[in-house]
Amino acid sequence: MEEQELVVRMEKISKVYPNGIAANRDVDFSVKKGEIHALIGENGAGKSTLMKILFGLEQPTDGNIYLNGEKVTLASPLVAISKGIGMVHQHFMLVPSLTVAENIVLGMAPKKSGIFIDNKEAVRLTREYSEKYNLHVDPDARVADIAVGMKQKVEILKALVRGARVLILDEPTAVLTTQETGELFQELKNLKEKGFTIIFISHKLKEIKELTDRITIMRSGLSVGVYETDSISEQEISRLMVGRDVVLKVSKTESVPAETVLTVNDLHYINEWDKKTLNGVSFAVRSGEIVGIAGVEGNGQRELVDILFGLKLPASGDARVSGQSLIGLPQARIRHLGVSYVPEDRMTFGVAQTASIQENVISDRYSRKEFNNGPLFNMKSLHKESDKLIVDYAVLCKSRSQEVGMLSGGNIQKVVVAREFSSDPILIIADQPTRGIDVGATELIRKRLVELARAGCAVLLVSADLNEVMELSDSLIVMYNGRIAGYFDDGKWDDVMMGEYMLGLKSQSDEEIRRACHA
Amino acid sequence: MRDRRMILFGLVRGAAAIAVALAVGAIFIFLSSKEPFTALRYLLIGPFLSFHGGEIAFNTQNFYQVLAAMIPTIFTGLAVCVMFSANQFNLAAEGCVLVGAFTGSLVGIYVNMVTGLHAVVCVLIAAAVCGLIMLIPSLLKVKLGASEMVTSLMLNFVLLYVVLHFLNYHFADRSKGATMTFPFLESSKIPSLVPGNSKLTWGFVIALIVAVVVWFFMYRTRWGYAIRMIGINESFSLYSGMNVGGTIVLSSVFGGVLAGMGGSIEVLGRFNTFQWRELPGYGWTGITIAILAKNNPAAVPLAAFFLAYLNKGCQLMATHSDVPSEMIDIIQATIFLFFAAEQFMSGFRQKLVVKTTREELKKMESVNVLEEESGHASTTV
Numbered sequence: 065m066e067e068q069e070l071v072v073r074m075e076k077i078s079k080v081y082p083n084g085i086a087a088n089r090d091v092d093f094s095v096k097k098g099e100i101h102a103l104i105g106e107n108g109a110g111k112s113t114l115m116k117i118l119f120g121l122e123q124p125t126d127g128n129i130y131l132n133g134e135k136v137t138l139a140s141p142l143v144a145i146s147k148g149i150g151m152v153h154q155h156f157m158l159v160p161s162l163t164v165a166e167n168i169v170l171g172m173a174p175k176k177s178g179i180f181i182d183n184k185e186a187v188r189l190t191r192e193y194s195e196k197y198n199l200h201v202d203p204d205a206r207v208a209d210i211a212v213g214m215k216q217k218v219e220i221l222k223a224l225v226r227g228a229r230v231l232i233l234d235e236p237t238a239v240l241t242t243q244e245t246g247e248l249f250q251e252l253k254n255l256k257e258k259g260f261t262i263i264f265i266s267h268k269l270k271e272i273k274e275l276t277d278r279i280t281i282m283r284s285g286l287s288v289g290v291y292e293t294d295s296i297s298e299q300e301i302s303r304l305m306v307g308r309d310v311v312l313k314v315s316k317t318e319s320v321p322a323e324t325v326l327t328v329n330d331l332h333y334i335n336e337w338d339k340k341t342l343n344g345v346s347f348a349v350r351s352g353e354i355v356g357i358a359g360v361e362g363n364g365q366r367e368l369v370d371i372l373f374g375l376k377l378p379a380s381g382d383a384r385v386s387g388q389s390l391i392g393l394p395q396a397r398i399r400h401l402g403v404s405y406v407p408e409d410r411m412t413f414g415v416a417q418t419a420s421i422q423e424n425v426i427s428d429r430y431s432r433k434e435f436n437n438g439p440l441f442n443m444k445s446l447h448k449e450s451d452k453l454i455v456d457y458a459v460l461c462k463s464r465s466q467e468v469g470m471l472s473g474g475n476i477q478k479v480v481v482a483r484e485f486s487s488d489p490i491l492i493i494a495d496q497p498t499r500g501i502d503v504g505a506t507e508l509i510r511k512r513l514v515e516l517a518r519a520g521c522a523v524l525l526v527s528a529d530l531n532e533v534m535e536l537s538d539s540l541i542v543m544y545n546g547r548i549a550g551y552f553d554d555g556k557w558d559d560v561m562m563g564e565y566m567l568g569l570k571s572q573s574d575e576e577i578r579r580a581c582h583a
Numbered sequence: 584m585r586d587r588r589m590i591l592f593g594l595v596r597g598a599a600a601i602a603v604a605l606a607v608g609a610i611f612i613f614l615s616s617k618e619p620f621t622a623l624r625y626l627l628i629g630p631f632l633s634f635h636g637g638e639i640a641f642n643t644q645n646f647y648q649v650l651a652a653m654i655p656t657i658f659t660g661l662a663v664c665v666m667f668s669a670n671q672f673n674l675a676a677e678g679c680v681l682v683g684a685f686t687g688s689l690v691g692i693y694v695n696m697v698t699g700l701h702a703v704v705c706v707l708i709a710a711a712v713c714g715l716i717m718l719i720p721s722l723l724k725v726k727l728g729a730s731e732m733v734t735s736l737m738l739n740f741v742l743l744y745v746v747l748h749f750l751n752y753h754f755a756d757r758s759k760g761a762t763m764t765f766p767f768l769e770s771s772k773i774p775s776l777v778p779g780n781s782k783l784t785w786g787f788v789i790a791l792i793v794a795v796v797v798w799f800f801m802y803r804t805r806w807g808y809a810i811r812m813i814g815i816n817e818s819f820s821l822y823s824g825m826n827v828g829g830t831i832v833l834s835s836v837f838g839g840v841l842a843g844m845g846g847s848i849e850v851l852g853r854f855n856t857f858q859w860r861e862l863p864g865y866g867w868t869g870i871t872i873a874i875l876a877k878n879n880p881a882a883v884p885l886a887a888f889f890l891a892y893l894n895k896g897c898q899l900m901a902t903h904s905d906v907p908s909e910m911i912d913i914i915q916a917t918i919f920l921f922f923a924a925e926q927f928m929s930g931f932r933q934k935l936v937v938k939t940t941r942e943e944l945k946k947m948e949s950v951n952v953l954e955e956e957s958g959h960a961s962t963t964v
Contacts, residue, residue: 080937125937373822396824405822413822416815427812427823431805441803 069132071097071230071261072118077127079113087113088124089285095230100252100262102272102293105282105305111265114282115232118263119151120144150223151232156215160208164201165190168222193221198254212337213244217251230261237271238362249275267305267361269298269567281305302530302563316514319538321350324582325491325522326372331381333367333546341367342378343546347580351490354513354523356537358530360566364546365526366408369495372524373405374398385491399428402490406480406497408526414480417469421461422450424468425483457482458508474505481509491522498532510536530559530566541580544568551580588935600921608914612906622904629899630892645895647781652891653884654852655680657790658845659869660876660883661797662838668801668878669834670814675720675735677866678742679842680849681859682716683709685746687847688764688857689754691771701770706847713843714836716742721835725828731835743862756856763858773852784852790884793844797880800837810834814878842866871915874922890915 072095079088088110095101105111116122118129120138129136131147138144141151158167165186166173174185190203199217207215216236223231233252237245252262252275266272272279273293280290281304288304326349333342342364349355359365370376372383374395383390385401393401407413415424426446429435435446450464457478461471468479477497484492494513498506513536517523527533533540539553542565549571564570608626613619624634630649633642659676666673687709696704720738723729756765773784801807809830813820821827845865850857872890876882894911901908 080933080940086940375822394824395822396826399824407822412816412818414819416812416819419812419815423808423812426808427819427825430808436805439804440799441805441808443803 069097070094070130071132072263073130073133074114074118075128075130077114077117077129078125079110079117079122080125086285088117090127091282091285091287093280093287094290095261095263096278097261098256098259099277100256100264100275102276102279103263103265103282104267104269104272104279104301109282109305110285111282112234115151115234115263115265118144119149119232145226145228148227148229149232150220150226150228150230152216152219152223152234152236154234154236154238156219158207158215158218160206162207163203164205164207164210164218165203167207167218168193168203168225170222172226189225190221193225197221197224197251197258199224199251211244213240213247216240216244216248220251229259230263231255232263232265234265235267236264237266237268245271269301269360272301273298298567299560299563302567303559314510314514314535316536317518319353319517321353321538322520323351324348325351325385326524327384327581328368328372329382329384329581331368331371331383332379333364333371333376334379335367341546342371342381345381345543345546345548346578347541347548347551348582349491349522349524350582351520351522352517353538354517354525354536356533356540357524357526357543358533358540358562358566359528359543359549361528363543363566365495365543367546368543369405369408369493369526372493373403373407399487402488404484404487404489404492406477406484406492406494408495408499410477410480415468415476418467420465421454421459421468421471421479422446422464424479425450425453428483428487453482453486456486457512458504474501477501478505478508481512485512485516489516489521491524492516493524493526495526496528497525498527498529530562534559534562539580542566544571547571548577548580551577553579588939592932592935597922600918603921604914604917607917608910611910611913616904616906618904622900622906625900625903626893626896626906626910629903630895644779644781645899647777647779647783649888649891649895650787651781651783651853652894653887654784654786654790655845655849655863655865656868656872656887656890657794657884658841658848659865660872660887661794661869661880662841662845663866663869663873664876664878664880664883665797665801665810665834665841666838667873668807668814669810669831670817671721671724671831671835671838672732673717673720673735673835673838674732674866674870675717675738675742676838676842676869677862677864678735678739679713679716679839680846680863680865681746682742683713683843683846684850684859684863685750685846685857686712686843688767688850691767691851692754692765695768696770698770701768702773702851705771705851706844709847710840710843713839713846715839717835717839718832721832725831739862739866747860750857750860761858762860763856766855767851771851773848775852782853784848786848786852789848790845793841794880794884797841797883801880806830806833842869871919874919 072093074091074093077088077091077093078086080086091110091114093114103111103115113122117124118138120141120143123139129138136147138147159170162170165183168190169186174182174189176182187203190201193199194201199221201214201217201221202210207218220231236248240248256262264272264276276293278290279293279296279301281288281301283305328348329346331342331345332340335341345364345368347355357365357368367376371378372390374390374393378391385403388401390398411417416427426435426449435442435449447464453459454461454464459471459478459482460475468476471479481497492513497509497513510532513523513525525533525536534557539551540557541548542550542562544566545568549568550565551572609623612622616622629645631642631646632639633645659680662676662679687705690705690708691701694701694704720731720735723734724731750764751762754764755762773786776783776785776787801811809820809825810833812823813825813827813830817827849865868890872883872886875886875889893914897908897911900906900910
């Protein structure tokens with residue numbers, strides 16, 4: 065292996081986005097010729113940014129890129145493609161109304177007498193490549209009519225036809241069924257034997273162990289290590305991927321759960337690719353307790369939370385707060401029932417970036433009587449409210465009129481949390497409440513969550529940070545593949561055990577899982 | 584640190600856009616004119632100074648004309664501000680000015696009322712009609728998802744031909760050579776603010792008052808707040824529990840009301856009969872003004888003044904030198920281009936952001952090091 069040349073070498077890559085987020089910090093990344101190299105990390109760890117830089121979609125703020133030892137500037141995807149880099153995006157970049165062959169030659173179509181597209185030649189080209197690389201597709205089928213796994217093959221062929229020698233696959237299995245995944249792996253191994261180099265982005269450990277030769281693990285914009293896949297265990301990978309250097313201990317008293325606040329009953333959800341992402345989930349959350357939901361991302365947590373806050377409609381099943389069904393309610397009504405929500409995507413849902421801190425903390429209560437004098441805002445009481453929240457939640461800022469987008473990630477999240485925690489909720493849904501933020505803010509948010517639960521609030525905590533759910537939860541649900549794989553209420557859990565349930569190595573009996581409903 | 588840098592950046596960027604635009608204008612003047620300095624003098628200072636035989640004096644009438652020209656554009660600028668604030672690219676302010684002018688005129692011709700009240704009623708009815716018209720594009724957007732840009736743009740022409748139909752076949756004064764209505768009743772006319780023929784009417788004062796009212800509406804009421812939040816981030820507003828659809832409709836209707844007021848005040852102040860036979864263009868100017876004002880109603884009068892001043896300067900330049908008045912289109916277009924171009928000076932901005940982020944990261948790291956040194960790395964909360 066040592067003598068193999070490096071096809072890709074990225075040296076000290078840094079990327080600061082215009083909103084000030086440092087997505088990559090001095091990242092070194094290299095790939096050997098003819099290997100399958102996994103790039104693994106949580107959402108927001110910076111792996112997509114790094115690959116976008118390699119594919120010319122983003123320009124690095126700093127750092128150098130070498131392809132086959134030669135220093136290059138990848139100003140655009142066109143340049144990257146001409147240098148033999150191909151990328152298969154998670155969301156396919158295909159034209160549904162065109163045929164497979166037309167999609168494959170799009171932008172480089174063979175021409176008849178220089179004007180008309182030579183369809184026969186396009187079909188021939190597609191056939192040739194599909195046979196050569198054992199990627200079987202029907203050149204004449206419309207893309208709109210073919211299955212997801214087939215679309216992926218088309219994407220790979222598209223890259224190969226354009227002369228790619230290095231293929232970047234961005235979470236290719238996220239949309240595939242088990243059979244399709246198996247097929248894809250066979251094809252990728254095939255390509256590897258033919259001398260292609262593959263970069264495989266994923267956070268599914270089993271797949272990575274099965275498929276790849278080496279692994280680069282990323283966390284919060286940094287590369288935390290490069291390993292031979294055989295030399296590292298799944299546990300070790302998961303520790304490096306999600307582990308925190310600082311384990312925060314939160315002291316909390318024994319929970320005294322009272323009446324049931326949230327009941328979720330047999331929720332099913334089918335996503336846009338006809339994949340069942342929620343498959344009969346039932347549980348309950350009682351006032352005074354924190355129920356944690358652990359699981360590797362993409363196992364149904366997203367859909368569950370979106371349904372609970374009215375952002376998605378389930379295929380079947382029900383969710384009730386204090387007896388009132390949440391399904392189909394507008395957000396105003398859901399909030400009126402006493403539900404608060406700390407969204408995972410805080411920049412999209414949590415804040416209005418160019419608005420002030422004050423404008424952000426009042427967004428759920430601005431029309432209340434106490435903040436209005438007839439038609440006009442009562443500025444005095446608005447100022448008082450926002451100043452109080454800024455102090456209570458230790459938001460580090462110059463004043464209440466500072467733009468939220470100018471704050472650091474941790475302080476932005478404090479603004480979100482200040483609003484959501486202060487509306488006298490009876491149920492708080494906290495989705496990744498401390499992801500990607502600094503230690504101080506993390507401490508504060510966790511402490512407040514525990515305080516609220518002990519004061520009688522019901523808390524549903526969804527987090528990919530295993531330490532966080534294990535530390536904060538009074539009882540714990542592990543989700544795997546759209547189902548509850550395990551329910552624990554004895555407080556006796558550790559990361560090894562969780563890992564086994566999270567990765568689908570183990571699962572509890574239906575009876576044990578039913579205990580989550582407290583019925 | 585970050586805040587101050589970004590505000591400073593905004594100011595520098597705005598000034599740079601205007602400077603570049605004037606420089607581009609100057610290049611064209613120097614290329615096309617035999618007397619570039621005379622042309623530039625009229626363009627830049629002509630609107631308030633006059634030069635007679637070497638004597639320089641303040642030219643009141645020219646200056647009043649500049650102010651008078653601001654009346655309709657303040658209204659349309661405010662209308663566009665309100666709609667753009669909700670992130671609605673609604674272009675029907677143009678058509679609403681026309682309809683507002685027409686309905687205001689009809690009330691001014693056919694309804695008998697006492698002086699004072701009459702003009703007010705004309706303007707209010709025009710405003711109400713235009714508010715209702717704006718229900719069309721906004722309800723289509725909210726209920727059916729039809730792009731408000733397309734529907735409002737087309738609506739302008741529908742409105743134009745509806746107005747022309749009524750003007751030609753129902754309300755034209757047949758005794759006149761050109762197509763126009765009967766004259767407005769004296770009681771409906773907006774009185775002049777200053778002596779002379781400048782057409783600077785009380786409409787100017789009303790426009791300024793309305794600008795203040797709109798500012799209060801946008802920044803001091805719950806409806807304006809909802810409009811702005813929806814404009815900044817619709818997902819956030821929905822998630823916060825705001826009535827997104829209703830607020831979008833509200834912003835469009837309010838935009839229509841303002842444009843309708845502008846149209847009626849303009850005709851009742853400036854003319855004796857209604858005789859517009861094409862779209863007046865104030866709605867388009869309103870878009871430029873809203874962009875210059877960054878959707879802030881308080882800045883609308885300033886932006887309107889700037890454009891009216893440039894316009895007058897160009898007129899004078901065309902009259903007194905060999906440069907054609909079309910020069911204003913070049914200058915306006917350049918300003919517009921640089922203001923609207925997100926990427927203008929974005930390299931400079933990116934450098935500022937990178938610098939600030941680096942500083943913050945360094946500060947955070949040093950704080951962390953301090954914490955670790957004092958043994959707080961594993962904190963118990």
